[in-house]
Every structure is written in structure tokens, then in C-alpha cells.
Amino acid sequence: MRILNICAYTWAIGGPARIIYDHTTVVLKQGHQVDILSPASPGDKIYPAPEGARVIVCERTRPISRFFPEFSSELWHFLKTHIHEYDVVHCHGIWHFGSVAPFLFKHNTPIAVTIHGLLDKWALNHGYWKKRLFGLLFQKRFLRKADFIQINNRDELNDLRQFLGVQHPNVAIIPNGMQLAELADLPPKSTFRAKFNLPGDKKLVLFMGRLNIKKGLDLLLPAFKKYTEHYDDALLILAGPDDGYQAETERFIEQYQLQEKMVMVGMLTGELKKAALADATIFALPSYSEGFSIAALEAMTAGVPALVSDRIGFDGTVAQHRAAHEVPLTVEGVYEGLEKLLQQPEYANALRLNARKMVETLYDIEIVATNLSKEFEKIVRKK
Secondary structure, rough: OEEEEOOOEEEEHHHHHHHHHHHHHHHOOOEEEEEEEEOOOOOOOOOOOOOOOOOEEEEEEOOHHHHHOOOOOOHHHHHHHHHHHHHEEEEEOOOHHHHHHHHOOOOOOOOOEEEEOOOHHHHOOHHHHHHHHHHHHHHHHHHHHHHHEOOOHHHHHHHHHHHHHHOOEEEEEOOOEEHHHOOOOOOOHHHHHHHHHOOOOOOOEEEEOOOOOOOOOOOOOHHHHHHHOOOOOOOEEEOOOOOOHHHHHHHHHOOOOOOOEEOOOOOOOOOHHHHHHHHHHEEEEEEOOOOOHHHHEEEEHOOEEEEEOOHHHOOOOOHHHHHEEEOOOOHHHHHHHHHHHHHHHHHHHHHHHHHHHHHHHHHHHHHHHHHHHHHHHHHHHHO
């Protein structure tokens, strides 16, 4: 098959780019061809592509892209000229130009859509009127026309049904996966500490993700502040690009004079991200909304005990396998989770071991990507 992925394939977008990279690595080995069509703005850092795949960058068209997310006349022209050359077009996410553009041409190429958690209540309520208008004009109609929809969990299945009013006839629950070998050999401990001049006697609580309120930073910051009022043994490492909440985070740190307790290190990639995981005592993501958290999966794969909410998209498997400490979405709940994980190392270690077993059993990218390829082959045969 020749597969075209459509996504803003940049470091700043986070999980979806990583998902495309990992899936592409597997399907290339299976003999398929992969192109990645990415809207981008000048200065965006494009995510690397596996050897053998091609990234086609299309500049966002301003000022239209400010009101119609990811709008690109170059992307439109590319699809108009080349969409018929592909066996499958795979749209990642919704509420953006790339998720509707393939439906606007007459062609026989099957279209697959991965929702990426963007239909849950939290996501719908942010930008409510814009999404309601966009949904009425485009998104609902085109999702119904999709040949296949990938979702990550049963909650997302219910969200899709409520949004469409009926259940789509061709939906499959396929979670995201991880290249297990990639995180099996981490850099030597203290590499990350040395890079950022962090003291060796402090435990590190690692938040890794976009600085966006939906990640639960409005809970994590005050919860960690409360922790520092009782214990003087840990630092909170905030690793990620700004996505609307950096100024508020900086204001909080300055207001409570927490510069020695909370360290902002920006977005981490490659070996530096692995070094952060190697040095982390625990990982923290009390998120309000995730389709399926790649950051949490990376932490658990790397053997870092995790504090998470039950909204990270794992469909109950985290609780079932006791693979992480799940907290309620309250400051007090996050504080109690921090205290338990940081003050009870035996408990944290048990979670770490359970998480690794869960990942090996359920989230090996070889299995996950193969399952998605089989779904693509089915819709190609139908066409």
C-alpha cells in the first residue's frame, strides 16, 4: 500500500507525530510506502521521518489559518494533484483543515481518521462555539463519510457515537504503541542532572508534555507547592513547549518564589529526553483529557513510576494492571499521590514493574501497527 498521513508533523505537536513515526517504522518494514503531509509555519521544527518515508511540508496560509486551523493552500494543491496516487489517506485528529480537505475532492482513495481524543467533553468545551460551527459545517458530515475510524479506547467510542448521533459502521479500537527497544537502553544516570546543574540529592518529578492547562498543570503546580511545604527532597521538572500555559506557569513560580523548586527546561527530544527519563524519580501527568498519552507510555516503558489521572486514554488498563498511581482531578488528590510515590519507594517500584509488564503485553508497536495495517488493507479491498 501507499499511505499518506496528514498531520502537523512537528516536534511541538507532541504525541501524534511520535505515533506516525513509530507506525511508519513498522509498515515500511512490511513493504508499504509512506508519505507524511504536514502543514507548518516558518520556524517550526519538523519531526524526523524514518528512513524510506517522505515528509512533504506545506506552509500554512495566513491569515486564514488563524481562523481555520492548519489551513494551507499548498496542502490543498498537493491533494488535488496527488490524492489519487495513494491507497489510503490517514487523517490525524479533527477540527483542522487537513481533517476535512481529503473529503472535498472526487476520488476513490479510502480515507481513515484517527480521533486522538478530540471528541471528549473537555476537548469539546474548549473553543465550544468554534467547534460547534465547524462540526455543523464540516466535521460531522465528513466523519460519517470516512471509510474507517481508529479510536484508542471505549470512552472514545462513546464520544464518537454521541457526536455523530449514530455509531459509525467501521470503527476499531486500536491503542497507540511504543518501540520497546528504544527505551530499553537509557543514558547513564545523572546525565540530565549535569546538563541542567540539578542537585544530586533531590528526587526529580518529571512533567513532560505541552504546557497546556488540559495537562493538569493547574493541579500539579499547587499540589507540588504543597508538597514542598512538608518535604524538602524533590524538584518539579517542567519539560515541554508552550501551548498556552507557560506564562501562567511562570507567574505561579514567581508569585510563590519557587524558582529553586520548579525548573522549566523547555521541550526535550532525542537523547536528552531519554536522559530525563533515566534520572526521573517519578513521572506526573494529572491530565484532564488525552486520546492516548504517549508521554505516559514512554515513562512507563522507561521504568519510571507514574502519577496520572484516569483520563490519559488507556481504557482502564492502567488500573487493571496497577501500572500507575491514578489520582482524582483535585489539588489534594495530586498532592497525596506525590507524597505516596515519593515517600514510599517500595510502592513506586511495584508500579514500575507492573507497568513494564503491561507495556510488553499490550502496547508493543509491532503488534499495534500491524493491526492498523490490516484495517487499511480491508478498506482498500472494499474500494
